[in-house]
Amino acid sequence: VTSPSCLTFLTDFGLEDGFVAACHGVAARIAPSVRIIDITHLVPPGDIRRGAAVLAQTVISMPPAVHVAVVDPGVGTGRRAIAVRAGDGVFVGPDNGLLSWAITALGGAASGYELTNPALWNHPVSATFHGRDVFTPVAAHLLSGTALDQAGTRIDPAGLITLSAPTNRMGEGEAEGEVLSVDRFGNVQLSVPSAAAGELGILIGASMSIRCNHREIDVPYLTTFGAAAPGELIAFADSAGLISLAIRNGSAAERLSLPSGARVRIAPNPASGPA
């Protein structure tokens, strides 16, 4: 088992307050030399699915780490606090599904623990700020040499809360998916892997038919938005291996009025001739 040396941190705490810094401080008091990589703290408040998506797509680029994630509208209620080993990482956070896609991305849960050992917490523990008082101190202790089985009671990973996976279905000559996320550039990431385009016979340079919002549009399937004309809507295989829609120097999300979760179907464009 690799020993992680790094703490990654994702929350919906925002950057205007001192919440993120308080967690950094608590971790630094326990593990002075720990390196912290902030993933993002701008998950929309309480948006567990968005947090789960960003976490899953980012952890694959990380060194061995303890990954702390806190989007936790149920803090202080009966929801469990957990630590889960997966691949070369350990995930620490609330048991509300937030961690589930990232755990899958690292190969699935090898073991799980409920955080029931108060010796690893920051006291007094507040009812509403477990990021500072439970999750980051536990992570810092794990990075300081405390064994994972000291974090609390062993639990069956099969019982962890799991978010339903985004729709991603191959049909008759088409793939169906949903909008997984919209990034800063207005690029619309679909839950359809680029491999599906290959299965449908859509090659780079060919035209792809997109059905969404009760309309059908044909867009070129290119390697990059940089290859499009300014203002042109295109599809491409993005850096996470998913099909995304983009407009060079513009926002595809705005043009298409496609929010997260919207259904989208993809098919070859028959008018584009043999692909």
Place this chain on the structure above:
Amino acid sequence: VTSPSCLTFLTDFGLEDGFVAACHGVAARIAPSVRIIDITHLVPPGDIRRGAAVLAQTVISMPPAVHVAVVDPGVGTGRRAIAVRAGDGVFVGPDNGLLSWAITALGGAASGYELTNPALWNHPVSATFHGRDVFTPVAAHLLSGTALDQAGTRIDPAGLITLSAPTNRMGEGEAEGEVLSVDRFGNVQLSVPSAAAGELGILIGASMSIRCNHREIDVPYLTTFGAAAPGELIAFADSAGLISLAIRNGSAAERLSLPSGARVRIAPNPASGPA
């Protein structure tokens, strides 16, 4: 005296420009291995009280540190630049009240210095960017082993500019306070400590009467917003030990139209029966 190993940093510089990074760079040139914890750089421009509140609530979670804070509308004028030892920390910034609540939070000023030693500054010193040219280089030198009394002329801490404390008064069967801050979640933090609820006989689960904006509303006093129904307005003891108002999955600040500084009175709700 503990030797701090960490530099914390709070400003109103924002994140769009290179101002924060320039300060990090100057500190790294002087003290290459110093660890910097950014508290926030999104204090509204020139809002000294907001900066003071965030700083005071965050430093208590920090390891021994030199705390640099810069919300400094008077930069380049006669206002003094200071370094103040309090508890296991040293505060560096303008003498405009910004540091005062945090100094109190760490136990009060043990000693104070006016920054008059140009040997510790970054030259040429600009008239408007003392964050880069005075405060962070002084802090980095202190973290590199320069003694605090080398920072400049010793001054009497009693003469430091101090912000007036937020209203917090116990009256006849009620506590009076003000809105101290509104966080990213729209939670409204009052200047009333949760101990005041106890003194008023308001127990967890009972109803609390809130008077503000010429109206009176009754809200349940719970341990956490996570225990509320979605959309329900509640009061709770927050992670700083203060009474806060919150709406699960919503913004209490928006619902109540309560800005920072607004007056609020709290009392038991007689209709809720014996508490």
Place this chain on the structure above:
Amino acid sequence: VTSPSCLTFLTDFGLEDGFVAACHGVAARIAPSVRIIDITHLVPPGDIRRGAAVLAQTVISMPPAVHVAVVDPGVGTGRRAIAVRAGDGVFVGPDNGLLSWAITALGGAASGYELTNPALWNHPVSATFHGRDVFTPVAAHLLSGTALDQAGTRIDPAGLITLSAPTNRMGEGEAEGEVLSVDRFGNVQLSVPSAAAGELGILIGASMSIRCNHREIDVPYLTTFGAAAPGELIAFADSAGLISLAIRNGSAAERLSLPSGARVRIAPNPASGPA
């Protein structure tokens, strides 16, 4: 040649997604102890000139470093990926002009390389995320001891794409420039160095005549906005050595409706008497 120990990072990736963190993670996997200083990630999407201006004004405060900058609307197309040594730094990014002003600020290009060595990249290399897959891994390798000439093919620095310099011209009794940037405080930074004020005989405390947007306004030339009355528009020599317009506790950019690139002329105010 000094060996840099620090990686600085400027992009238009924003902070909502995990893009910046993925780059940090890839760098940490290659060079676990590298120190990263984030300059900003809030360059407006695709705004190469804005990125170039922030980079050039910030790198001068940095320790010896590998500076990675990614504002790269042409990613995945024929634009070159480059590494350029200048002064005590190495710049890594796209060859689209983004790096050009910073290279000049550090003394000009000493040598240049096209990034053609895939052994230094993160595989598989995506078509659209060279920040993660090319630029930061190359930088991390350079910081881990890989020699710069291993990065790829040597190129002639004279052939690098260079942004046109902002207008800055001395005329008959006036200086002409343009708005270089507007910062978080609404301060309007002009491309006119403060030395030009001296050449025009405008001393601190005198009045300066500003012509822009078809009107002429007279403002005092002070050392700092802190010396102005609240609401008063003034000019001052800013922390980058350029003339800036500011309003204490207000936004000069808003008052003057001056966007980036707007033309501005500066002259002594004859009515202010002998300067």
